[in-house]
Amino acid sequence: xxxxxxxxxxxxxxxxxxxxxxxxxxxxxxxxxxxxxxxxxxxxxxxxxxxxxxxxxxxxxxxxxxxxxxxxxxxxxxxxxxxxxxxxxxxxxxxxxxxxxxxxxxxxxxxxxx
Amino acid sequence: xxxxxxxxxxxxxxxxxxxxxxxxxxxxxxxxxxxxxxxxxxxxxxxxxxxxxxxxxxxxxxxxxxxxxxxxxxxxxxxxxxxxxxxxxxxxxxxxxxxxxxxxxxxxxxxx
Numbered sequence: 769x770x771x772x773x774x775x776x777x778x779x780x781x782x783x784x785x786x787x788x789x790x791x792x793x794x795x796x797x798x799x800x801x802x803x804x805x806x807x808x809x810x811x812x813x814x815x816x817x818x819x820x821x822x823x824x825x826x827x828x829x830x831x832x833x834x835x836x837x838x839x840x841x842x843x844x845x846x847x848x849x850x851x852x853x854x855x856x857x858x859x860x861x862x863x864x865x866x867x868x869x870x871x872x873x874x875x876x877x878x879x880x881x882x
Numbered sequence: 883x884x885x886x887x888x889x890x891x892x893x894x895x896x897x898x899x900x901x902x903x904x905x906x907x908x909x910x911x912x913x914x915x916x917x918x919x920x921x922x923x924x925x926x927x928x929x930x931x932x933x934x935x936x937x938x939x940x941x942x943x944x945x946x947x948x949x950x951x952x953x954x955x956x957x958x959x960x961x962x963x964x965x966x967x968x969x970x971x972x973x974x975x976x977x978x979x980x981x982x983x984x985x986x987x988x989x990x991x992x993x994x
Contacts, residue, residue: 810984813982
C-alpha cells in the first residue's frame with residue numbers, strides 16, 4: 769500500500785511568489801494533518817482536518833497560509849505571498865481515526881524561499 | 883498545557899555502545915499517549931512506539947527498549963549495541979486528543 773504522498777519533494781521559490789504544497793493521504797484515513805518543521809520551532813501542527821473539514825487551524829501562522837481538503841484523497845497547503853521565514857520542511861500526515869493514535873507521515877516537502 | 887522536554891540536544895557514541903535518550907513530559911490529562919519517532923538523514927518521520935498512560939510496562943523490541951515511569955513523567959528510550967544506521971534525530975511526542983506535541987529532538991550520531 770502506498771503511504772502518504774507529498775509533492776513536490778523540494779521547492780525553491782522567490783519571495784512574493786505563491787507556493788502550493790500537495791498531499792494525498794492513505795486511502796481510508798479520515799484525518800489529515802499538516803506540520804511544519806524548522807530549526808527554531810521544531811515540529812508544530814499547522815492544521816487538522818477530519819472528514820475533509822478543518823477542525824483546528826490555530827497553528828496556521830498567519831493569513832498568508834491557507835489549507836484546503838476538497839475531497840478525502842487530496843489536500844493542499846498554500847502560501848501567498850511566500851517569505852524567506854517560511855523556509856521549512858512541511859509534513860503531511862494521515863490517521864485512520866479521530867484520536868490520531870496512528871499518524872502516518874509523508875516524506876515531507878522541503879521549501880526554500882529566497 | 884502540554885510540554886515535552888528532551889534535554890539532550892546531541893549524543894555521540896561509538897558503535898556497539900548503548901545510548902539512552904531522555905524524555906520528560908507535562909500534561910494535566912489522566913489519559914494520554916506517548917510516542918517516539920525517528921528521523922533519519924533522509925528526512926522522513928518513522929514511528930517507533932506508542933504507549934498509553936495506563937500501561938507502564940517497559941517494552942523491548944530488538945535493540946530498542948522503552949522505560950515509562952509515570953511517577954517521574956518520563957518516557958526514556960534506549961538503543962542497545964548501537965549501529966551506524968541508528969544515526970538519526972529522535973523525537974518524543976505527547977498526544978492530547980488529536981494534537982501531537984513534539985520535543986525538540988535528540989540527534990544521535992553513531993561512529994564506526
